[in-house]
Amino acid sequence: GENVEQHPSTLSVQEGDSAVIKCTYSDSASNYFPWYKQELGKRPQLIIDIRSNVGEKKDQRIAVTLNKTAKHFSLHITETQPEDSAVYFCAASNNAGNMLTFGGGTRLMVKP
Amino acid sequence: EAGVAQSPRYKIIEKRQSVAFWCNPISGHATLYWYQQILGQGPKLLIQFQNNGVVDDSQLPKDRFSAERLKGVDSTLKIQPAKLEDSAVYLCASSLGQATQETQYFGPGTRLLVL
Numbered sequence: 001g002e003n004v005e006q007h008p009s010t011l012s013v014q015e016g017d018s019a020v021i022k023c024t025y026s027d028s029a030s031n032y033f034p035w036y037k038q039e040l041g042k043r044p045q046l047i048i049d050i051r052s053n054v055g056e057k058k059d060q061r062i063a064v065t066l067n068k069t070a071k072h073f074s075l076h077i078t079e080t081q082p083e084d085s086a087v088y089f090c091a092a093s094n095n096a097g098n099m100l101t102f103g104g105g106t107r108l109m110v111k112p
Numbered sequence: 113e114a115g116v117a118q119s120p121r122y123k124i125i126e127k128r129q130s131v132a133f134w135c136n137p138i139s140g141h142a143t144l145y146w147y148q149q150i151l152g153q154g155p156k157l158l159i160q161f162q163n164n165g166v167v168d169d170s171q172l173p174k175d176r177f178s179a180e181r182l183k184g185v186d187s188t189l190k191i192q193p194a195k196l197e198d199s200a201v202y203l204c205a206s207s208l209g210q211a212t213q214e215t216q217y218f219g220p221g222t223r224l225l226v227l
Contacts, residue, residue, distance in 0.1 A: 043219060043220050100157065
């Protein structure tokens, strides 16, 4: 089955700096890669996703890149703000019924 | 639109006891998922329903866990008997269908502590 590795497990940045979180996956058939943000005690919420026919996608301060050959994808957050502090999860799924395999999570701390 | 609802929000039980969780998906969502999220880890899929049928339950510990979605809307997840390692947050999610790339919307979760 699919295996998703996520790094780093914790990331501390100064407000205004950029943050990058990286994930690798094992199943070459995976073609959908969402990113979820989970604040303490809250539900995971989708922040951005990318499909295998696209190499990069941006939404304001958030961007995601995908390298299908290397089987890795990354989340980039620019001009970080304290409210970006949360745990971020990457995930991958293939055509087999929308089942998501999640990475272990990255705890992002943005210091004011 | 109303989100995914779950109850209870918290539950504390002793090992070997039974417990049940309830989930009400977003109206019109045919696909429902139960995930287990152990502290410090990502969610792990336990079971996926399409309407009232099971799509995948390969990671469900069937000797103690069971789930149903009899009328294709609400779902219950049961653990009997519970073990210490079942302490986790149980998240329910739903999506419009089961096609790949359908966004999954999560509920607030039920935090279970087994003593």
